[in-house]
Structures are given as structure tokens and as C-alpha cells.
Amino acid sequence: MRIGELAERTGTPRRLLRYYEEQRLISAARLPNGYRDYDERNVDRVRQIRGLLDAGLPTRIIRQILPCLDSPRTIHxxxxxxxxxxxxxxxxxxxxxxxxxxxxxxxxxxxxxxxxxxxxxxxxx
Incomplete structure (x- = not known):
């Protein structure tokens, strides 16, 4: 899905999604035309990130604990x-x-x- 759809589905501005990508919290493939292409998993991931940010965690900590939120959980x-x-x-x-x-x-x-x-x-x- 393109960034606009991800923004709409998560209620997150495009600018923040780009920031999350810069911070290596989410990732996107690049289409031949240079557009970002996000897979379905990013919808839940962005919601998790927003919840953790709302709880007061800084992005550097979020980046470290995000693998613990996946299924199956990988804690290492x-x-x-x-x-x-x-x-x-x-x-x-x-x-x-x-x-x-x-x-x-x-x-x-x-x-x-x-x-x-x-x-x-x-x-x-």
C-alpha cells in the first residue's frame, strides 16, 4: 500500500510515517517509480508505535522493543x-x-x- 493509504488507515500523518521510517521503526519497499510500498503488517506496527509514543517512550527505546511485540515474539x-x-x-x-x-x-x-x-x-x- 502507498503512504497515503497507510496514513488514512492508521490516522497518522504522512510526515510522521516518513519520520518513523527515518528512525527505522517501519520500513517500505520502493517501487520502480520511487514510491514507498508498505505491506499490511505496517498498519499494526504504526498503531503499536503510536501507542508506545503516547505512553511516553522515546523512539530509541521503541526501536529496541518492537521485535518483542511481533508474533512469534523474538526477545534478544x-x-x-x-x-x-x-x-x-x-x-x-x-x-x-x-x-x-x-x-x-x-x-x-x-x-x-x-x-x-x-x-x-x-x-x-
Whole structure:
């Protein structure tokens, strides 16, 4: 697929897709006319990248962990840098805290919504 289709299917601007390619996060074959040709796997890959970026991971870390997200999973780091391990631990802790906060917020919204709907039902009776 061409870059425009990948951009449309993932909701990612073309400029960002080119950046992901520069950062070696995704790759594309080149057609004889020079256009990029992305295979279907890049749709999920771009979504994974966006999710990891939204979670706060830098592209240099994303590049290292992307192979771990493939099926079958391939986890191989011959010499993991202490900085990378510390960064991943910190990001995992930050994500866990964010998940906890999101769950609390979801539950609070659910309770509020339940109360509003119950009040509306009793007012209608």
C-alpha cells in the first residue's frame, strides 16, 4: 500500500510515517517509480508505535522493543544497557500508575452515570 493509504488507515500523518521510517521503526519497499510500498503488517506496527509514543517512550527505546511485540515474539538483547533497563522499568511503573488512575476515573464516571440515569428514571416515574 502507498503512504497515503497507510496514513488514512492508521490516522497518522504522512510526515510522521516518513519520520518513523527515518528512525527505522517501519520500513517500505520502493517501487520502480520511487514510491514507498508498505505491506499490511505496517498498519499494526504504526498503531503499536503510536501507542508506545503516547505512553511516553522515546523512539530509541521503541526501536529496541518492537521485535518483542511481533508474533512469534523474538526477545534478544545481547548486551542490554543499564540505562535502557532503568528507562523501561520507569516507563512500566509510570504506565501502571496511569492505568490505575484511568481505572479510578472510569469507575467514577460509571458511578456518576449510574446515579444520573437512576435519577432520570425515578423522575420519569
Amino acid at each position: 538483547f545481547p548486551d542490554p544497557e543499564p540505562e535502557m533497563i532503568a528507562t523501561l522499568r520507569a516507563e512500566m511503573d509510570r504506565m501502571s500508575a496511569r492505568i490505575d488512575c484511568l481505572v479510578r476515573n472510569r469507575d467514577a464516571i460509571g458511578s456518576y452515570l449510574d446515579a444520573v440515569l437512576a435519577r432520570d428514571r425515578s423522575a420519569a416515574d
